[in-house]
Amino acid sequence: MCRLFAITSEDALSPMVAIRALNAMKEGHDGSGVGLMLTDLGGELEQFRDFPILSGIFSQEGIKKLDRYMMEIGLLTKFKLSIRPSGKPPAGTPKRDAYLIRVYEYPYEWEGFSPAEIADRLMNIRVELRRLGEEDQSMVVFSFWPDTIMIKEVGDPMEVAQYLGLDNNGLRARVLLAQGRQNTNYAITLYACHPFFIQGYATMTNGENTAFVPNREYLMSRGFPGYMGYQSDSEVFAHILHYTKNTLGLGLPEYKHIITPLKDEELLRHPDASYLRNLKHACRFLTVDGPNCVIGCLPDKTLFMVQDSKKLRPGVIGGKKGRYAFSSEMCGLDEAIPDRDRKLEYQPMKYDVAYVDAARTEVQIWNQWETCIRPH
Amino acid sequence: MEPVGNLHPSTLSTRDLPWRVLWKREKCTLCGRCTAACPVRAIGLGVHRKRTMEVSVGLATKPSNLYQVYHGIDQVTDPARACIGCGLCTQVCPNGAIMALRSDEADKLRFHVNKGGEPRRRGGRRNDPGSVLDRIKFVRISMLTDPALDAGRHEFEVRTLLGRILSPEESLRAQRENLWIPPVREIYPLMVGGMSFGALSPNMWEGLQMGVAYLNEELGMPVRMCTGEGGCPPRLLRSRFLKYVILQIASGYFGWDEIIHALPEMKEDPCAIEIKYGQGAKPGDGGLLMWYKVNKLIAAIRGVPTGVSLPSPPTHQTKYSIEESVAKMIQSMCMAWGFRVPVYPKISATTTTLAVLNNLARNPYAAGLAIDGEDGGTGAAYNVSMNHMGHPIASNIRDAYLNLVKIGKQNEIPILAGGGVGKNGNLAANAAALIMLGASGIQAGKYIMQACGGCVGSEADRCNICNIGLCPKGITSQDPRIYRRLDPEDVAQRLVDVFVSFDAELKKILAPLGRSTSLPIGMADALGIDDRNAAERLGIRYVV
Numbered sequence: 001m002c003r004l005f006a007i008t009s010e011d012a013l014s015p016m017v018a019i020r021a022l023n024a025m026k027e028g029h030d031g032s033g034v035g036l037m038l039t040d041l042g043g044e045l046e047q048f049r050d051f052p053i054l055s056g057i058f059s060q061e062g063i064k065k066l067d068r069y070m071m072e073i074g075l076l077t078k079f080k081l082s083i084r085p086s087g088k089p090p091a092g093t094p095k096r097d098a099y100l101i102r103v104y105e106y107p108y109e110w111e112g113f114s115p116a117e118i119a120d121r122l123m124n125i126r127v128e129l130r131r132l133g134e135e136d137q138s139m140v141v142f143s144f145w146p147d148t149i150m151i152k153e154v155g156d157p158m159e160v161a162q163y164l165g166l167d168n169n170g171l172r173a174r175v176l177l178a179q180g181r182q183n184t185n186y187a188i189t190l191y192a193c194h195p196f197f198i199q200g201y202a203t204m205t206n207g208e209n210t211a212f213v214p215n216r217e218y219l220m221s222r223g224f225p226g227y228m229g230y231q232s233d234s235e236v237f238a239h240i241l242h243y244t245k246n247t248l249g250l251g252l253p254e255y256k257h258i259i260t261p262l263k264d265e266e267l268l269r270h271p272d273a274s275y276l277r278n279l280k281h282a283c284r285f286l287t288v289d290g291p292n293c294v295i296g297c298l299p300d301k302t303l304f305m306v307q308d309s310k311k312l313r314p315g316v317i318g319g320k321k322g323r324y325a326f327s328s329e330m331c332g333l334d335e336a337i338p339d340r341d342r343k344l345e346y347q348p349m350k351y352d353v354a355y356v357d358a359a360r361t362e363v364q365i366w367n368q369w370e371t372c373i374r375p376h
Numbered sequence: 377m378e379p380v381g382n383l384h385p386s387t388l389s390t391r392d393l394p395w396r397v398l399w400k401r402e403k404c405t406l407c408g409r410c411t412a413a414c415p416v417r418a419i420g421l422g423v424h425r426k427r428t429m430e431v432s433v434g435l436a437t438k439p440s441n442l443y444q445v446y447h448g449i450d451q452v453t454d455p456a457r458a459c460i461g462c463g464l465c466t467q468v469c470p471n472g473a474i475m476a477l478r479s480d481e482a483d484k485l486r487f488h489v490n491k492g493g494e495p496r497r498r499g500g501r502r503n504d505p506g507s508v509l510d511r512i513k514f515v516r517i518s519m520l521t522d523p524a525l526d527a528g529r530h531e532f533e534v535r536t537l538l539g540r541i542l543s544p545e546e547s548l549r550a551q552r553e554n555l556w557i558p559p560v561r562e563i564y565p566l567m568v569g570g571m572s573f574g575a576l577s578p579n580m581w582e583g584l585q586m587g588v589a590y591l592n593e594e595l596g597m598p599v600r601m602c603t604g605e606g607g608c609p610p611r612l613l614r615s616r617f618l619k620y621v622i623l624q625i626a627s628g629y630f631g632w633d634e635i636i637h638a639l640p641e642m643k644e645d646p647c648a649i650e651i652k653y654g655q656g657a658k659p660g661d662g663g664l665l666m667w668y669k670v671n672k673l674i675a676a677i678r679g680v681p682t683g684v685s686l687p688s689p690p691t692h693q694t695k696y697s698i699e700e701s702v703a704k705m706i707q708s709m710c711m712a713w714g715f716r717v718p719v720y721p722k723i724s725a726t727t728t729t730l731a732v733l734n735n736l737a738r739n740p741y742a743a744g745l746a747i748d749g750e751d752g753g754t755g756a757a758y759n760v761s762m763n764h765m766g767h768p769i770a771s772n773i774r775d776a777y778l779n780l781v782k783i784g785k786q787n788e789i790p791i792l793a794g795g796g797v798g799k800n801g802n803l804a805a806n807a808a809a810l811i812m813l814g815a816s817g818i819q820a821g822k823y824i825m826q827a828c829g830g831c832v833g834s835e836a837d838r839c840n841i842c843n844i845g846l847c848p849k850g851i852t853s854q855d856p857r858i859y860r861r862l863d864p865e866d867v868a869q870r871l872v873d874v875f876v877s878f879d880a881e882l883k884k885i886l887a888p889l890g891r892s893t894s895l896p897i898g899m900a901d902a903l904g905i906d907d908r909n910a911a912e913r914l915g916i917r918y919v920v
Contacts, residue, residue, distance in 0.1 A: 278557060283544050
């Protein structure tokens with residue numbers, strides 16, 4: 001089972017906070033991969049908050065391809081913080097030319113575009129770069145989005161982090177999501193590594209979603225170019241979240257109701273029975289079948305955790321005002337925030353959505369039996 | 377010896393018949409029950425003269441003859457009365473003195489069952505025991521990374537939807553703007569397929585209805601039953617149990633006068649309306665209720681004279697095109713119940729299924745599509761239609777589902793699959809396979825008859841006389857002397873047994889696949905088959 005850790009803090013943190021937490025949970029991952037997402041950036045990159053950042057792994061040839069492609073569109077590099085490791089990679093980690101972190105300046109022609117139009121263009125560029133690099137593995141692209149960095153690699157999290165020098169390269173963020181991978185059903189591929197990201201929405205999951213194929217087919221048939229990839233069954237969680245919020249204009253409560261709807265008999269007793277019944281019917285192919293624990297991040301930097309309705313995967317939230325962590329194991333939480341009030345720890349159950357918003361003042365709990373805040 | 381002149385082309389010996397009656401003289405008490413019970417009068421009392429030679433030792437007494445008469449059971453070889461192998465004689469014999477055995481070679485009877493130029497008609501189904509569905513295995517078993525569920529203790533949501541489901545965007549808009557939302561029924565994924573009041577005996581029909589009511593009201597299983605084309609008894613139309621019934625309208629419109637007149641008095645809406653355009657057992661052919669079965673009661677419900685055959689036309693005669701027959705008819709039926717009842721067509725599986733489906737996809741009133749494969753059963757059809765016409769269900773369902781996936785409407789139009797589900801007894805496995813190929817629900821008829829009524833028909837042409845009203849078990853007879861053999865209470869009990877055991881078996885399939893939150897519609901990654909071509913055709917794994 002994979003190990004998950006996310007933290008939201010009012011002070012920008014080094015990604016090593018998350019890596020150390022994963023290391024504390026080492027028993028649970030087999031070193032087959034690590035995925036890291038940084039958002040609400042601090043440090044040097046904070047000043048470029050509104051500019052898109054490209055994250056990925058590139059060969060020299062890939063960088064040339066990338067430069068040609070970006071030039072054609074008119075996207076110019078504004079700032080670079082790419083990692084070019086010089087030492088010997090740890091066992092199991094391939095030698096790469098560059099872990100790219102590049103801030104781009106929007107083309108002049110994009111001025112006046114709506115945020116939705118810009119969002120779609122950024123996503124389409126990411127998808128196209130991914131496609132162009134797929135054949136020769138010269139470009140592996142994880143995200144192209146403002147205020148977001150993603151690093152993924154095969155290997156043990158701590159060893160990879162040290163190899164990449166994450167402890168002293170100036171990367172800082174107020175929100176970190178990290179996954180230590182236990183490679184199970186799928187071959188080791190970087191695109192199968194969590195967290196998954198699409199237009200500001202990110203999720204990571206442990207467990208297995210056995211409704212993956214119908215979920216995937218449904219998402220792919222929405223005609224949205226970003227619903228692709230699916231090297232991991234967990235990628236659908238990020239895309240369903242995006243679909244719920246972006247396309248349907250609904251909130252986290254509905255996301256929970258879509259992925260794990262109440263049973264027909266339960267709905268009879270719910271104050272929003274009619275609304276939820278229609279939602280359940282309409283989104284039947286987006287119902288997941290876990291066990292899964294999902295940790296995610298919204299564009300407004302809210303971190304959340306939901307459980308599959310079977311509740312077979314661990315997940316705990318704890319912290320103190322200004323800093324909260326979401327962890328699949330208690331020892332990860334202990335490592336990251338040892339001085340928290342343990343009485344305020346929360347382990348979401350099958351009906352809960354637990355979240356901490358960008359104010360980072362408390363863990364908020366919403367339960368599926370409560371009424372939904374409806375869009376009026 | 378009989379003179380040779382008595383032989384004619386259709387003179388057969390018992391050896392030429394598919395079934396031979398084996399009778400043991402030493403056990404028989406000549407009670408006559410077998411001859412009285414035989415539905416086709418294939419056996420009768422035989423009076424035989426027997427000569428015994430009496431030859432004593434020595435020459436003193438001359439040899440002599442002893443002539444004796446003995447009585448026994450004779451098998452009739454007239455093709456019209458050939459044994460059907462139903463085994464009723466064995467059931468009624470107190471001494472176990474008689475049984476029908478299958479002949480050891482292909483019969484010759486098949487060349488002579490067209491007297492008067494009338495081809496063979498029969499009930500039953502395709503007489504082919506092969507089944508692709510039986511060969512499909514569930515190969516994606518959840519192991520340690522994702523532990524299998526406990527089929528006995530875990531909660532499973534074994535439910536499906538029948539009705540046009542709006543896309544999420546449309547559904548939200550409809551709620552916001554208070555627009556019409558098509559009716560959707562939350563039902564059990566296995567339903568009792570259309571078998572008409574007329575094709576089935578009153579006792580069988582009543583038993584099934586009682587069983588369905590019990591499943592719903594006592595066990596909380598929302599099982600639905602389709603009427604088939606034959607109307608619905610007036611009392612049921614006016615009862616609260618109508619909500620468990622899917623009313624079928626077919627090209628003969630039998631019973632619809634009664635239904636329409638009952639409309640103002642209905643306490644409940646029916647579950648749905650099924651418009652039958654075709655059925656799997658006799659694709660492209662209409663319904664058929666032969667005159668033997670059209671008694672006073674049937675005639676009254678259907679609004680026809682007694683004692684005449686009731687062949688429905690192959691198509692709805694008042695309609696000339698797909699727009700007419702599908703769009704307008706669906707809309708008319710929707711309107712009749714104030715747009716509160718789902719209306720969906722049923723067709724035979726065919727290579728033209730996708731044309732119908734694409735048409736339905738554009739029709740906002742279409743509530744689904746039922747597809748009936750070539751292995752479907754029937755109360756009466758031409759032998760040639762049953763044996764040779766039609767399309768297998770597995771690939772047709774898969775094509776239909778993937779077509780919906782392509783246009784992004786896999787959730788909007790539920791596909792119901794029927795036709796030979798459980799033909800070899802594997803009801804839950806066949807149903808689960810079809811669901812994972814893309815069906816939202818399953819219709820089963822013949823299995824229900826076999827399990828709940830004790831039908832002895834088989835894929836080896838046994839019995840199959842549903843069409844002439846002489847069903848040895850009383851399942852498809854309209855003669856009270858015959859159908860009183862069947863107690864409706866027993867039928868109801870069997871139906872409950874079937875559904876409860878089906879539910880347990882289905883969970884035994886779903887649990888190892890790790891599925892419990894929703895029905896695994898389209899979960900084709902769980903399926904495998906040991907035939908590369910079939911795997912490729914169905915888009916599932918090839919496993920050996």
